[in-house]
Amino acid sequence: MILVQSVTSVILAYYMQNVALPIRVCSSLDKLNRDFLWGSTDERKKMHMRMSFYSLGLYSTKARNLVLLAKLNWRVMEDPNSLWANTLIAKYYPNGIMDERLRSHRSGFSNWKGLKKGHEVFRKGLRWVVNNGQEISFWHDLWVGDSPFRSLVHGPLSVWEDSLRVCDVVEGVSMWNLSTLSLAIPTCTRESIKAISVCPNRPLADKRFWDSVGGLVGGGGVIRNHLGDWVGGFSRAIGVTTSVQAELRALKDGLNLAIDFGILNLEIEMDSLVAVECVNSISTPNVFFSTIVTDCRSLMERFEKCSLKHIFREANGCADLLTKAGYNQNPDFISFPNAPAYVLEALAFDVSNATRFRLISS
Incomplete structure (x- = not known):
């Protein structure tokens, strides 16, 4: 399984970017990975459980291709000023990258065709973080809730x-003034809007961020x-949500577990930089994460000493394995007083002086 996850499933990532x-190639690659994992051949087929019962963390090639x-x-x-982006x-x-009506070209090099394939996923995953509200x-635009407000309105x-x-x-x-609108906004949405800290005169501009579709x-x-x-x-089956919200939920679970153990001094390491910055920031958290961030901050205050910092995933292998195990487990939450067998190797590696290489873009 490790060979499939680290080699055969990853080796095409360079091209899929x-x-x-x-689709036929993606299906063939998925079949090759499954056959290799279970030892199936054309002459001798092997049976295995359906993916709805259990998951080994293998990626769907087509889905991963679209995300990349x-x-x-x-x-x-x-990076619109780079030479390659300027050319595209x-x-x-x-009319800009956000234009829904992309030019149709029968011909075109592979990068353009790939961009067009991933454009819908890209647009659906874009959200705005409101600072002064001048660009939104x-x-x-999608800045609160799960869809733009225009989808709630029928007619011009x-x-x-x-x-x-x-x-x-x-x-x-x-100080929100929604009374100028001719259309009524749902009460729950109004409350979400009021929770956003915004100032039109604030020098900090609005920002987009992109997260995978929940x-x-x-x-x-x-x-x-x-x-x-x-x-x-611990490991938990969180359900359908975004990666940042999942990281924050795991942080909250970990803080509660540490409190149950009576730990007074706690140093927390997470591989989600966005989640770390959300919790450590002195500003009001964005509406998408406000409740969970407030809960985490409140729990951290219960320790005599508590710090939170970012590390790379390569240095957090044990927690990463527990996260993958929780993806589709039953019951939803499992606490481990002793280390389960599947994390022992990663646990030993984490406490050793060994190093692991990390590939970064130049």
């Missing part, structure tokens, strides 16, 4: 309302003493 693989191509769209948006924008994105369309909007920005319905600091995820963590010995661990 730029090229949209045919969506990430390529993100890179075009984040000039030829294929005359009130109706057409007035010219004024159609061009409305978030800052146009703010008076002073976080999917079925798990959470997990391990508590060790200063020698690296196992104190306790």
Whole structure:
């Protein structure tokens, strides 16, 4: 299984970042991985449990290909001044990367075809973090909830309302004035809007962030003493949510477990930089994470000494395995007073002086 996860499933990732693989190729690759894992051949078939019963953490090639191509769209948006992005924008994105109506080209090199394949996933995963609200369309951009407000409206909007920005319905600091709208906003959505800290005169500009479309995820963590010995661990089936929210849920579970153990001094390491910054920031958390971030901050105050820092996933292998185990487990939450067998190798590696290489883009 380790060979499949680290070699055969990953070896094509370089190509899938730029090229949209045919569906038949993706299906063949998935079949090769399954046959290799279970020892199946054309002459001798092996039986195994359905994926709905259990998951070994193997990626669907087609789904991973789409996500990587969506990430390529993100890179075009984040680095528009680079030579390669400039070329693509000039030829294929005359109205910008966010234009839904991309130019159709019968011909075109593989990068363009890949960008077009991943564009829908890219757009669906984009959200806005509100700071001053000057760049965000009130109706057409996704900045609160699960879909743009325009999807709630049947029929045309007035010219004024159609061009409305978030800052146009703010008076002073976080004083929302929704009474100017001709259409009623649902009560639950109004409460979510009021929870957002926004100031039209704030110099900090609005920002986009891209997260994967919410999917079925798990959470997990391990508590060790200063020698690296196992104190306790857990895994949880979280359900359908985003990766950042899953990381924050796992942090909350870990804090509660540490409190149950009577730990006074705690040093927390997480491989999600976004989650770490959300909790450590002195500002009001964004509405998408406000409740869970507030809970985590409150729990951290119960320790005599508590710190939270970011590390790379390569240095967090034991927790990563527990997270994958929790993806589709039953019951939803499992606490481990002793280390389960499948993390022993990673646990020993974490406390050793051995190093693991990390590939980074230049």
